[in-house]
Amino acid sequence: MAHRLLRDAEADGWERSDFPIICESCLGDNPYVRMTRALYDKECKICQRPFTVFRWRPGRDARYKKTEICQTCCKLKNVCQVCLLDLEYGLPVQVRDTALSINSNDTIPKSDVNREYFAEEHDRRARAGLDYESSYGKVQSNDTILKLQRTTPYYKRNRAHVCSFYIRGECTRGAECPYRHEMPVTGELSQQNIKDRYYGYVRCT
Numbered sequence: 001m002a003h004r005l006l007r008d009a010e011a012d013g014w015e016r017s018d019f020p021i022i023c024e025s026c027l028g029d030n031p032y033v034r035m036t037r038a039l040y041d042k043e044c045k046i047c048q049r050p051f052t053v054f055r056w057r058p059g060r061d062a063r064y065k066k067t068e069i070c071q072t073c074c075k076l077k078n079v080c081q082v083c084l085l086d087l088e089y090g091l092p093v094q095v096r097d098t099a100l101s102i103n104s105n106d107t108i109p110k111s112d113v114n115r116e117y118f119a120e121e122h123d124r125r126a127r128a129g130l131d132y133e134s135s136y137g138k139v140q141s142n143d144t145i146l147k148l149q150r151t152t153p154y155y156k157r158n159r160a161h162v163c164s165f166y167i168r169g170e171c172t173r174g175a176e177c178p179y180r181h182e183m184p185v186t187g188e189l190s191q192q193n194i195k196d197r198y199y200g201y202v203r204c205t
């Protein structure tokens with residue numbers, strides 16, 4: 001009976017995972033990091049299906065992190081569930097795709113409805129043990145990507161956000177302030193939203 005219930009619960013196709021799929025930088029430098037896990041807490045920012053959200057603090061000076069996209073979407077692109085950088089090379093999607101001469105968006109539908117269906121179909125095939133060809137697939141590395149890749153974790157990225165009040169000279173919280181008191185570093189990629197990071201779009205303004 002319990003078995004049947006479990007199978008029925010799986011029929012909705014929603015994700016239940018015990019550990020997030022994340023890069024070393026997002027995990028942080030503490031091997032005993034404690035994570036909280038909330039089943040179907042949020043919708044995946046890509047396919048919009050409910051998924052298991054993990055939350056943790058990757059270091060003493062770090063801000064809390066949580067998984068933003070589901071594991072199906074993360075596997076289709078081979079990216080971290082938090083920062084959406086490539087899991088193997090630590091690079092943004094567009095940089096990886098260009099270096100490897102691939103287009104990892106080829107088979108992923110753009111419309112929300114199709115994307116949801118596509119993710120469900122992918123899960124069904126994976127559960128049935130079918131080998132699913134994702135557009136990312138197993139691509140051979142080359143000199144370009146080996147030169148670009150990040151080989152060590154980048155923990156600085158986990159630090160708290162810069163305090164926007166501090167920049168305007170209006171923060172009164174001093175050392176109690178949970179945000180960082182320094183001037184922001186601007187850059188093209190600091191403007192990229194989650195969907196753009198996922199598809200590797202850089203908007204020209």
Ligand SMILES: [Zn+2]
Nearest residue numbers: 044047070073
């Ligand atoms: Zn998803």
Ligand SMILES: [Zn+2]
Nearest residue numbers: 023026080083
């Ligand atoms: Zn990451």
Ligand SMILES: [Zn+2]
Nearest residue numbers: 163166171177
């Ligand atoms: Zn502040």
